[in-house]
Amino acid sequence: MALVQPMLKDGGHFTPMVYAGRVKTGFANVNYVKSICETPITATMDKEYSGSTCLQLEHAGQGYHNYQRYLSAWKSWNRFGNGTSDQHLRPPGFGLLHENTTITAQWIDIIDTAKESKKYKRAVNRVSLAMPHAGVFSAARSGENDIMQPEELNSEGTYSLRASVPSPVLNVLCANLNENELAPIVYNMWPNSEEVTMTNWNDDPLGKSPKYQLDAPNATTKNNTVVDELFGWTKNDDKMMLDYPPVFAKLPLAFNTIMNHTSHAWGRDSIYLLGAGGNMDDGTAQNGTYMVCKIHMTLTSKCTTQYNATGSGGSMEALCEDKDPHMAYINSNSSEAESVSMTDWRDIGFDWSNAMSLNAGLTDGAASNARLLTQLMLKENDKGEFDLNPSLPSPAEALAVMSGCTLLMSAIDSPYVMFWNYTTRVPLLDDYTRQYFNGSVKAQQYASGGVDDVSKAWMLILFLVFIMNILVLAYFLFHKGLVTDFSEPPNLFALAVNSPPSHLFAGSCGGGPGGKQYVVNWFVNSEGDHLYMEPGQKAAHGHVEHAHPHMLAPPPPPPPVNMKPGAGGFFAAVVAGATNSFQRLRERGLGFGAKEHPSRHQRLTPISVHAPDRDVELEDAATKTQRDYHKLSKRTSVL
Structure with missing residues (x-):
């Protein structure tokens, strides 16, 4: 009986296979993401705002949940004395997909914060958070791939699938500036500027000045700043002005944040945030210190997506750099670049930032999320250096985790390659099609014959x-x-x-x-x-x-x-x-x-x-x- 009784047995090693996944849209297609958002208010009832309203609600639910879990993890780390300034050892990013699949993101392209800050003579906080490809979830459960699911084994079997596909990455760069350094990119600090309101800030044009120039449709300016080199504002693209600095409506009050939300022209891949610090009860004096943050999405070929299925749900994680170099997407397609910018994400980023109340500072809204975010601003340590706080997440890390849900939504039904390889001008197909990718699977299934x-x-x-x-x-x-x-x-x-x-x-x-x-x-x-x-x-x-x-x-x-x-x-x-x-x-x-x-x-x-x-x-x-x-x-x- 002990020999023939079925028992769960681990496959032991990953078996290489070729898998198929469905594709219908490109990465970060905001119109498609809105169309799959579930809401009883249809487009016939509210044509202009039904989709964006539903999407912002989903961003708020997912974003706040992921962010709260991330902060809770930090609380546990501090309780057990695990705080560190080494980003390799700091808590990873967190996410949730389809309410039953836990997402673990990985920090990649890690920099030496103290060294980078010393170079630019200010606090520089740069992070990159790689998320797994959400499309692997549907591919793993597709009947075409013939993978035995846990529910077919009385919810007791498990399996792990590693997919050689690109991973979406959230890149966040924050830098501390003072009020004078912000003057070239803050509209209400310009001579002859008009009073800014939520309504007239979107007007075109807004404000004329002999000294400063505002390009309202793109919310950019030709003005020079002390951080042009750091943020890549080279101002060489006179036609699209994609490499011009952003313009913010005004200086926010302490513990408030505002967004650069008037870039209506398509092509810019980033959204920008301006936050104001304040004095805290522990003696931290950040009043008069501001931070500018740049947020954009890229695709990387240096990662692998692993999906672990169990009877009660599952988990997904991004394995990047040295974690699984043999299964990285670049090994399946060596002609791909290491990183590709996704300009379509900017529109999703606008809806996300509104849902997270990050633009409430325009009306002095004093949102709780903005207050906590600005309290994380980097300050000098005992060595007189700007480095990651061992006991607190940095603003860039917080923004990356908070916006990570947008990457999961952006990757649903998207390609398993780093480009849109179809002839349609708009990255959207009438029906689902099939794409193949390399992968490997290790399954735990029933076996008999003395498995233990x-x-x-x-x-x-x-x-x-x-x-x-x-x-x-x-x-x-x-x-x-x-x-x-x-x-x-x-x-x-x-x-x-x-x-x-x-x-x-x-x-x-x-x-x-x-x-x-x-x-x-x-x-x-x-x-x-x-x-x-x-x-x-x-x-x-x-x-x-x-x-x-x-x-x-x-x-x-x-x-x-x-x-x-x-x-x-x-x-x-x-x-x-x-x-x-x-x-x-x-x-x-x-x-x-x-x-x-x-x-x-x-x-x-x-x-x-x-x-x-x-x-x-x-x-x-x-x-x-x-x-x-x-x-x-x-x-x-x-x-």
């Missing part, structure tokens, strides 16, 4: 039973014919009735044997055609019994097995060896482990074959018994 160490010990017993069955089979092949089983109750009863009484069982009539009578050796003997039972020559403790007066001369030995010379081959030798072994055991009375006794080496035989003493009375008695057995052998059944 305890069950393997039973394999020895099973092997011995198998050998015994082979020997028995060989015996019956060479001894054909019917065999009487004397252990069957009818046969045993007939044999006992037709056997003479024994003095060794004296007193057991009607009550059954007891005590030392159980150690008496019994044999089945024959007289002509009559079979009968008789005791052995040894009773309890190996004492030799005197021959009973009614015993006979030894019967002739059984005839040898009639075999032709050379017949039987291997099986004949096996049977002969087994017969000799059993005979030796029988001669010893199967006395395994018995203490050595002087009579042990005497052959154990029935009393009838034991040589009687030369006595006239015994001879007469034996003759009478012989005559009685002869009569018994001639009996016939009257039934």
Whole structure:
């Protein structure tokens, strides 16, 4: 039973395979993401805002949940003294997909914050958070890939799928600036600027100044800043102005944030945030210190997506850089670039930032999320350096985790390559199509045959039973014919009735044997055609019994097995060896482990074959018994 009972067994290693996944849209297609958002308010009821309203609600639910879990993880790390400034060892990013799949993101392209800050003479906080490709979830559960799901194994089986696909990455760069350094990109600090409101900030154009120039459709300016090199504001693209600095409406109040939300022209891949610090009760003085953050999405080819399925849900994680270099997407397509910018994400980022109340500072909204975020601003440590706080997440890390849900939504039904390889101008297909990707799977499924160490010990017993069955089979092949089983109750009863009484069982009539009578050796003997039972020559403790007066001369030995010379081959030798072994055991009375006794080496035989003493009375008695057995052998059944 222990060997054949089904038990869960781990596959042990990943098996390479080619898998298929469905594709319908490009990465970060905001219109498609809105269309799959579930809401009872349809487009016919609210054509312009139904999709964005639903999407912002989903961003708020997922973003706040992921962010809260991330902050909770930090609380636990601090409780157990695990705080560190080494980003490799800091809590990873967190996410949730389809409400039952936990997402673990990985920090990649990690920089030396202290060294980078020293280079630019200000706090520089740059992070990149790689998320797994959400499309692997649907591919793993597609019937086309023929992967046995846990629910098919009574929700007890598991499997891990590694997919060689690109991973979306959230890149966040934050830098601390003072009020004077922000003047070139804050509109209400310009001469002759108008009063800014939520409504007129989106007007085109807004504000004219002889010294500063505002390009309202792109929310950019040609003004130079002290952080142009850091943020890549080269101002070389005069046509699209994609590399121009952003413009913010005003300076936010302490613990408030505002967004650069008037970039209506398509092409810019980033959104920008401006936050104001403040003084805290622990003596931290950040009043008058501001931070500008740039957030954008890219695709990287240096990662692998791993999906782990269980009966109660599952988990997904991004394995990047040295975690699984052999399965990285770049090994499946070596011609791909290491990183590709996704400009379409900016529109999703706008909806996300509004949902997270990150633009509430435009009306001095003092949102709780903005307050906590600005309290995380980097400050000088005891060494006079700007470095990651060992006991707090940085603003860039917080923004990356908070916006990570947008990457999961952006990757649903998106390609398993880093480009849109279809002829449609708009990255959207009328129906689902199929794309293939390299992967490997390791499954835990039911198996039998001693899969664990305890069950393997039973394999020895099973092997011995198998050998015994082979020997028995060989015996019956060479001894054909019917065999009487004397252990069957009818046969045993007939044999006992037709056997003479024994003095060794004296007193057991009607009550059954007891005590030392159980150690008496019994044999089945024959007289002509009559079979009968008789005791052995040894009773309890190996004492030799005197021959009973009614015993006979030894019967002739059984005839040898009639075999032709050379017949039987291997099986004949096996049977002969087994017969000799059993005979030796029988001669010893199967006395395994018995203490050595002087009579042990005497052959154990029935009393009838034991040589009687030369006595006239015994001879007469034996003759009478012989005559009685002869009569018994001639009996016939009257039934």
